[in-house]
Amino acid sequence: xxxxxxxxxVYIVVVFLIVSLLMFSLYNLIPSDPARQxxxxxxxxxxxxxxxAAYRRLRVQMGLDDPLIxxxxxxxxxxxxxxxxxxxxxxxxxxxxxxxxxxxxxxxKAPMSNTIFINIFSTILSLGITIPLGIYCAVxxxxxxxxxxxxxxxxxYSIPIYIIALIFMFLFCIVWRIFPVMGxxxxxxxxxxxxxxxxxxxxxxxxxxxxxxxxSLGGMTRYVRSAMIDALSMDYIRTARAKGLKEKVxxxxxxxxxxxxxxxxxxxxxxxxxxSGSVIIENTFSLNGMGKLYWQGLNNLDFExxxxxxxxxxxxxxxxxxxxxxxxxxxxxxxxxxK
Amino acid sequence: xxxxxxxxxxxxxxFKRTFLGHDQEVRDIMKExxxxxxxxxxxxxFFSKRTVRIxxxxxxxxxxxxxxxxxxxxxxLSEQDSTLINLPPSSDFMAVPQEMNGNIxxxxxxxxxxxxxxxxxxxxxxxxxxxTDKVDIANIPKEVQEAxxxxxxxxxxxxxxxxxxxxxxxxxxxxLQQAKFSSDMTKAMKAAAKGEKSENWDIIQLEASxxxxxxxxxxxxxxxxxxxxxxxxxxxxxxxxxxxxxxLTSNExxxxxxxxxxxxxxxxxxxxxxxxxPAGLEGKTVVDVAATSxxxxxxxxxxxxxxxxxxxxxxxxxxxxxxxxxxxxGGRAHYDALLExxxxxxWGNNKYHQTDVPAGLSGIQKIYTxxxxxxxxxxxxxxxxxxxxxxxxxxxxxxRDLLTRIVNGGRVTMTVGAISVIIAxxxxxxxxxxxxxxxxxxxxxIMRIAEIVGGLPFIPFAMILSAVIGTxxxxxxxxxxxxxxxxxxxxxxxxxxxxxxILAQREMEYxxxxxxxxIREGQIVFKHILPNVISLLLxxxxxxxxxxxxxxxxxxxxxxxxPLPTPTWGNLLTGANNxxxxxxxxxxxxxxxxxxxxxxxxxxxxxxxxxxxVDPKSQxx
Numbered sequence: 017x018x019x020x021x022x023x024x025x026v027y028i029v030v031v032f033l034i035v036s037l038l039m040f041s042l043y044n045l046i047p048s049d050p051a052r053q054x055x056x057x058x059x060x061x062x063x064x065x066x067x068x069a070a071y072r073r074l075r076v077q078m079g080l081d082d083p084l085i086x087x088x089x090x091x092x093x094x095x096x097x098x099x100x101x102x103x104x105x106x107x108x109x110x111x112x113x114x115x116x117x118x119x120x121x122x123x124x125k126a127p128m129s130n131t132i133f134i135n136i137f138s139t140i141l142s143l144g145i146t147i148p149l150g151i152y153c154a155v156x157x158x159x160x161x162x163x164x165x166x167x168x169x170x171x172x173y174s175i176p177i178y179i180i181a182l183i184f185m186f187l188f189c190i191v192w193r194i195f196p197v198m199g200x201x202x203x204x205x206x207x208x209x210x211x212x213x214x215x216x217x218x219x220x221x222x223x224x225x226x227x228x229x230x231x232s233l234g235g236m237t238r239y240v241r242s243a244m245i246d247a248l249s250m251d252y253i254r255t256a257r258a259k260g261l262k263e264k265v266x267x268x269x270x271x272x273x274x275x276x277x278x279x280x281x282x283x284x285x286x287x288x289x290x291x292s293g294s295v296i297i298e299n300t301f302s303l304n305g306m307g308k309l310y311w312q313g314l315n316n317l318d319f320e321x322x323x324x325x326x327x328x329x330x331x332x333x334x335x336x337x338x339x340x341x342x343x344x345x346x347x348x349x350x351x352x353x354x355k
Numbered sequence: 356x357x358x359x360x361x362x363x364x365x366x367x368x369x370f371k372r373t374f375l376g377h378d379q380e381v382r383d384i385m386k387e388x389x390x391x392x393x394x395x396x397x398x399x400x401f402f403s404k405r406t407v408r409i410x411x412x413x414x415x416x417x418x419x420x421x422x423x424x425x426x427x428x429x430x431x432l433s434e435q436d437s438t439l440i441n442l443p444p445s446s447d448f449m450a451v452p453q454e455m456n457g458n459i460x461x462x463x464x465x466x467x468x469x470x471x472x473x474x475x476x477x478x479x480x481x482x483x484x485x486x487t488d489k490v491d492i493a494n495i496p497k498e499v500q501e502a503x504x505x506x507x508x509x510x511x512x513x514x515x516x517x518x519x520x521x522x523x524x525x526x527x528x529x530x531l532q533q534a535k536f537s538s539d540m541t542k543a544m545k546a547a548a549k550g551e552k553s554e555n556w557d558i559i560q561l562e563a564s565x566x567x568x569x570x571x572x573x574x575x576x577x578x579x580x581x582x583x584x585x586x587x588x589x590x591x592x593x594x595x596x597x598x599x600x601x602x603l604t605s606n607e608x609x610x611x612x613x614x615x616x617x618x619x620x621x622x623x624x625x626x627x628x629x630x631x632x633p634a635g636l637e638g639k640t641v642v643d644v645a646a647t648s649x650x651x652x653x654x655x656x657x658x659x660x661x662x663x664x665x666x667x668x669x670x671x672x673x674x675x676x677x678x679x680x681x682x683x684x685g686g687r688a689h690y691d692a693l694l695e696x697x698x699x700x701x702w703g704n705n706k707y708h709q710t711d712v713p714a715g716l717s718g719i720q721k722i723y724t725x726x727x728x729x730x731x732x733x734x735x736x737x738x739x740x741x742x743x744x745x746x747x748x749x750x751x752x753x754x755r756d757l758l759t760r761i762v763n764g765g766r767v768t769m770t771v772g773a774i775s776v777i778i779a780x781x782x783x784x785x786x787x788x789x790x791x792x793x794x795x796x797x798x799x800x801i802m803r804i805a806e807i808v809g810g811l812p813f814i815p816f817a818m819i820l821s822a823v824i825g826t827x828x829x830x831x832x833x834x835x836x837x838x839x840x841x842x843x844x845x846x847x848x849x850x851x852x853x854x855x856x857i858l859a860q861r862e863m864e865y866x867x868x869x870x871x872x873x874i875r876e877g878q879i880v881f882k883h884i885l886p887n888v889i890s891l892l893l894x895x896x897x898x899x900x901x902x903x904x905x906x907x908x909x910x911x912x913x914x915x916x917x918p919l920p921t922p923t924w925g926n927l928l929t930g931a932n933n934x935x936x937x938x939x940x941x942x943x944x945x946x947x948x949x950x951x952x953x954x955x956x957x958x959x960x961x962x963x964x965x966x967x968x969v970d971p972k973s974q975x976x
Contacts (some may be wrong), residue, residue, distance in 0.1 A: 031807055042823055170963075174956040176905050178912050179948040182931060190938045197934045295814050296909060300932045310815060311913060314822045326819060329812040337810060 024341050028334045033092075035330045036105075040088045043319050051075045105327065111320030115313060120324045124309070128328070130200060131294055131305040134221050138228040139287070146233055147279075150240025155267060157245060165237065172234025181227045181300045188223055195223040198302035224301045228294070232286060239282045240275070247275040276347050280340060287336045397890065401968035410960030417954045421765030428759035431706075432920045438466045438511060438687070438726065439746075439754035441940050446745035448482040449728050455479055457736040463563070464686075464725025465509030467745075468492055472504045478516070483745070486512045488939075490528045499524045509725060510563030511605075515570075517561050521547030523570060531566050531582040540570075540578050555596075564603035565648075571601050575613055577620070587621035594620040602646035602685060604629065604664065609651045615640035617653045628665045636661055645685035647703065652690055654683045660692065668704040676700060684724035686742070691724050691731075699731060707743035749942035752930070761947055764922035765954075771838050771917070772904035778842025779903070780896055783849025784885070790850070791857030792880045801850070809847035814909060817844055821915040830918050837916050841903050849895055856888040890969040897962035901955045908951065924951040 051074040059067055075081055079090065079097075089095035091111075093104020103109050110120040153162045172180075189197045196202070200220050207213040247253070248271050256266045295307030302308070306325055313321040391399070401407055448467050455462075458474035468482035470492065478500060484493040492514050502518035509515075513527035513534070522544055525534035536544070543556035560571040567581025567588050577598045579588040586606045590598075598620070600611040607629045610620045617632055624630035629651055636653055643654040650664030650671065658679035662671045668688045678694035685691075689703025689710050697719050701710035707727045718734040727743035748757040790801040820840045825833050857880065860866065869879050908925025910916030917923045924947055930936065931944035 031810070034807060035811070039819075042819065045823055046826070170956065170959060171952075174901065174959045175948075175952045176909055176912075176925075176955075178909065178928065178932070179952060182928070182937060182944055182948060185932070185934075186937050186941075190934060198932075295818070296913065299913060307815075310818070314818055314915065317822075319823075322819060322822075326815060329815050330810075333810045333812055 020345060021338075021342060024338055028338055032330060032334055036092060036327060037085075037088055039323060039326050039330075040091060041084060043323050044084060044087070046317070046319060049080075051078055051080055054078075110324040110327075113313075113318055113321040115316045115318035115321060120321050123321060124306070124324065124328070127305050127309045130221075130303060131298070131307065133217075134225060134228070134297075134303070134305065135294060137221070138225045138232070141225065141229045142232045142236060142286075145229065146236035147240055149233075150237045151244050151267065151272065153237070153241045154244030154248060169234040169237045172230060172232075173238075174234075177227065177231040178296050178300050180231055181224075181297065184223060184227050184230070185300075188226075196220055200304050221303065224297050224303060228297055236282070236286055240279055243275040243278045244271060246278075247271040250274070273347070277344070280344055280347060283340060287340075397968045401964055404964045404967070406960045407964030410957040410964065413953060413957035414961060417765070417950065417957065418769070421762055421769060424762035425766055428756070428762045430759055430763040430922070434706075434753075434755050436754035439750050440752055441943075442467060442483055442746055442750040442754075443940075444745075444747060444749045444942050445483050446747065448743055448745045449730070449740040450481050450744075451730070451738055451740065452479045452481060456738050459732060459736070459738065460505065461507045462723040462730050463507040463509035463514070464723060464728040464730065465492065465514065466511050466726055467743075468509070469725075469728060469730070470507050470509055470514055472507055472516075476503055478504060478507075480514075486528050492527050494526070496524065496526050499526065506558070506561045508561040508563035508568060510568060511565045513563065513566070513568070515561055515563045515568045517558050517570070520550075521556055521558065523558070523561075525568070533566055533568065533581050536580050537578065540580065560601060562601060562603050562608075564608075565605040567603070569601050569603060569608060571598055575599065577601055577610065579608070587623040589622050590620045591622065594618055600644055602644045602651065604646045604651060605648040607646075607651075609644050609646055609653075611641055611644040611653070615642070615656070617641050617644060628663065631663060633661045633663050635659075643683050645683040645690060647685045647689065648687045650685075652683055652685060654680055654692075660690075662690070670703040672702060674700060674702050682722070684722045684729075686724045686729065687726040689727075691722050691729060693719060693722055697734075701729070709742045711741055713739060713741055748946045749940075751927075751943055752940075757927075757942065757946060760922040760927060761924070761950060764924050764927055764947070765950065767834070767917060767921060768904055768907060768924045768951075771834065771841070771907045771923070772900050774838045775841035775845070775903045775907070776896055776900045778839060779846040779899060780849055780892065782842065782846035784853050784892070786846065787850035787853030788857060788880045788885065791854035792861065792876065792884070798854075802854070805847045805850050808844065811844070813844055813906065814913075817841065817906065817910055818913065818915040821910065825915075830921055834917050834921070837907060837910065841906055845899060845903065845906075849892070849899070852891060852895055853888060856891060857884055860884045860887055894962060894966045894969055897958060897965055901958040901962065904951075904958075905955060924954075 051071060054074060055067065055071055058070075062070065079087060082090075086095060089104075090097055091104050093102050093106035093109070095102075095104075097103045108121065110124075112118075113120050113123045116123045149165065153165050156162050185197060188195045196219075200217060201213075202216055202220075205216060207216065248267075250271075253266060253271055256270045257263075261270075294305060295310060297303070298305040298307035299311055306328065310322060310325045313319070313325065445467075449469065451462075451469065451471060454477075455471050455473050460472045460474055462469060462471040465482075468480060468484040470478065470480045472478050478495050480493040480495065485491050490512070492509075499516050502516070502522060502524065503520070504516045505519050506517040507514065510527075510533070513525055513529060516524045518524070523536070523540070527533070543553060546553055547556055554574050555572050555576040557573040558570050559573045560569075562569040562571075565585065567579065567586040569588075570578045572578070575596045575598045577590055577595065579590065581588055587608070590610075594610060594612065597612050597614075598610045599613045602609050602611075607619070607621060607623070607627070609629065610618050612618055617636060619627070619630040619632065632653075636655065639659070640656040641653045642656050645652045645654075647664075647666060647670055649666030649668075650662055652660055652662045652670070654660050658676065660673045660676075660680060660683060662673055664670075666688065670688060670690060676692065676694060678696050678698070680692045680700075681695055682693040683690055684693075686703070686709055689701060689705070691712075692700045692702075694700060696717075698717055699712050699719055699722065701712045703710055705711065709727045709729065712729075716731065716733075716739055719731045719739075720734055721732045723730040723732075729740060729742045731739045731741075733739065746756050746758070748761065751757055751760065786801050786805070790798040817840050821833075821837060825836055828836060861884070866879060866883065869883050874883070904924075907916055908923060908928075911923045911925030912928050914926075914929060916925055919926055919929070927947040928944055936943055
């Protein structure tokens with residue numbers, strides 16, 4: 017198992033480097049010139065040839081004329097920077113946000129905690145609903161409840177999540193007035209203690225979490241259900257029943273553990289979709305999260321910020337895939353033996 | 356299933372059993388077991404499901420709608436009209452109440468509504484009369500209801516009425532000085548209320564336009580009032596007391612003087628295209644003037660019509676008249692001319708059918724024209740209407756017809772979805788085929804790439820691609836870019852599917868046979884194996900089509916897909932996420948969301964049915 021994890025880790029590092037190189041070169045396609053930007057304020061005080069010389073000097077100083085791969089290695093922190101130190105992503109320097117006039121790492125802190133907060137809630141909720149629901153539907157296949165669930169889940173994955181959000185907003189915020197339309201805190205609120213702050217935040221993110229859960233319900237429930245039906249049609253289930261085992265034991269111990277394998281593989285895709293889905297949710301509900309920040313960064317062409325968030329998304333996906341692989345190994349002994 | 360054995364009439368059964376023996380019946384049952392080609396089995400399994408039939412019908416209907424629809428609802432990208440913004444679904448802009456018919460005193464056509472006064476003195480309002488949340492033209496003030504109204508005028512957001520005792524009433528939106536009379540007018544009205552007759556307060560004409568109004572007295576005195584910030588509502592002293600008729604554009608006015616000439620009587624005449632009265636009018640006697648929002652027209656005594664102004668929507672293309680013109684009337688962007696034989700000719704902008712005069716209209720005595728509506732009264736007092744009656748699905752925040760945008764947006768969304776699916780499938784099949792058949796290093800390389808691409812969070816990555824590359828592209832190129840981005844990012848599942856299928860098929864006997872016959876490897880992959888995979892490919896294409904449409908719309912919704920003003924089902928919903936739109940302008944998101952939701956649900960139903968039909972094992976699921 018240890019060797020297997022090590023192998024996966026090495027693989028992840030390689031993929032991360034490739035993805036970040038890709039992103040960095042993409043980022044370099046944008047026509048921008050930091051040196052000119054830097055010199056722009058002094059331009060009026062200089063003669064043209066003087067300005068040109070200063071511009072050339074600055075370009076060399078900033079290392080803008082170096083090949084792409086060198087600039088990339090500098091950015092990632094594997095190559096000596098212009099001042100001779102290593103100062104890149106690996107050293108914790110993600111760049112400077114032009115939009116917020118702050119280091120990216122400072123800008124990201126609050127939104128990141130919000131996003132993770134929301135995603136943890138919706139992940140727990142989704143898994144807590146989809147798995148029992150899928151199992152129940154598989155066991156009661158063809159019954160009325162099952163058919164109804166099939167229809168609802170079909171709606172869930174056919175309708176784009178922002179439309180679901182609009183409908184839920186209409187129902188919960190306007191017709192019933194239960195939840196606020198947008199934001200992460202009551203405007204102008206002062207809190208007596210942190211518990212109050214927490215409940216207020218919870219109150220504001222409830223609707224987004226519900227929408228996210230509803231949106232991710234469809235695919236997962238169907239997946240659990242079909243995996244479970246596959247498992248239930250196996251011969252060992254008949255054997256287990258013939259042995260006179262209790263139905264509960266047959267379902268949860270014999271069938272479910274085997275159905276878990278395909279379910280786990282699908283969780284990765286689903287996990288990623290939750291994170292990219294949060295771009296839409298956070299925008300729709302004006303939540304101060306990573307997705308919203310990403311959207312703002314892209315709209316304002318603040319590419320250092322965007323690049324950092326994109327790195328965050330890549331890392332999330334890579335770690336997600338690592339976790340899936342490890343849990344796959346835990347669930348299925350054959351994987352451990354093979355690799 | 357249709358091939359269950361028929362029981363038949365009991366007598367025939369008895370006959371068979373008695374004379375032919377039981378054997379015959381048994382054989383009959385065996386005969387029903389027909390041999391079917393796999394394709395027919397699939398098709399039968401496919402069409403026998405109710406969900407599939409519903410999905411297929413729904414999808415075909417929507418598909419035909421967006422395919423054929425754009426020919427009828429032609430999209431004009433530059434279209435916008437400030438007077439038509441945020442209108443709800445309606446079709447009653449010209450629904451004159453029945454009791455008005457035959458006893459009309461006056462009608463005024465406003466923005467999206469009409470007001471009229473009948474001979475019994477009752478004032479009616481119809482159409483979409485709401486101006487804002489609080490202001491509604493249909494809330495006719497009590498004193499107006501009680502007064503004996505003889506003339507009406509309807510502006511953009513206010514209505515004006517004149518009573519027989521010389522009082523002028525204004526209601527509707529009055530926050531921008533629409534009801535601020537000059538001191539002369541208040542004095543005159545006070546005097547008139549006491550029953551004093553005065554020379555310069557005998558109002559013969561009442562007009563209203565964009566936040567300003569005009570009243571003309573029989574002695575030639577013109578009164579103008581309203582929002583002075585927008586409109587040129589002062590009159591030069593040399594014209595005052597000399598005016599015979601007035602016509603209002605949206606911010607200017609034109610006067611017909613008593614000596615039969617036309618004059619721009621305002622102060623903002625420098626360089627204004629409205630002040631440039633055509634040279635052809637010189638020396639001719641003008642008998643009538645009219646104005647649209649951006650042009651002015653004059654009718655000479657010999658029946659010629661001259662049009663000038665800043666408008667570009669076709670009012671200046673005056674048609675050749677078969678008869679002498681006796682009067683002209685102006686709408687928002689069109690003119691009506693009443694001819695000597697009492698028929699009507701109309702020209703100008705025809706987007707809302709304002710100039711589609713009903714066939715066989717004759718005996719017309721009077722026309723009331725305003726904005727996009729026309730009301731004509733014939734000799735029998737019968738009312739005829741034509742023009743804009745409403746928007747079936749409402750309008751958006753720029754006054755564009757939502758139905759047109761939904762139909763055209765559907766075409767864009769479906770095209771983008773289809774092309775990106777084709778790109779994704781081609782990439783997936785080629786790469787998956789190579790990886791599956793050749794294995795080894797090619798397989799390793801391709802599958803690693805697939806893993807990286809498949810591992811990228813889709814929406815953020817598509818956003819950055821669109822933002823980085825899209826900045827230098829024009830809208831059409833950007834549309835192609837979105838297709839390519841979607842295709843390039845979504846080939847992975849197809850590739851995996853094809854690879855897995857080919858790995859399984861490669862071991863089959865027919866491949867060995869093909870190899871033994873010396874057929875080239877490439878031929879074996881694409882000509883022998885692929886046809887066996889095609890049904891599964893079809894399933895994944897169908898489901899991908901829905902996914903690609905969803906992704907495109909999501910990107911457009913976030914503002915990184917197809918840019919406005921090109922409509923797609925996604926960007927129609929941009930900006931819908933605030934409580935004002937959700938609640939008050941519900942039609943702006945309900946209709947696009949509904950048709951899009953139904954469309955993707957139908958496609959997914961078809962896809963699911965197809966998968967069940969192709970893979971019989973899954974039917975048990």
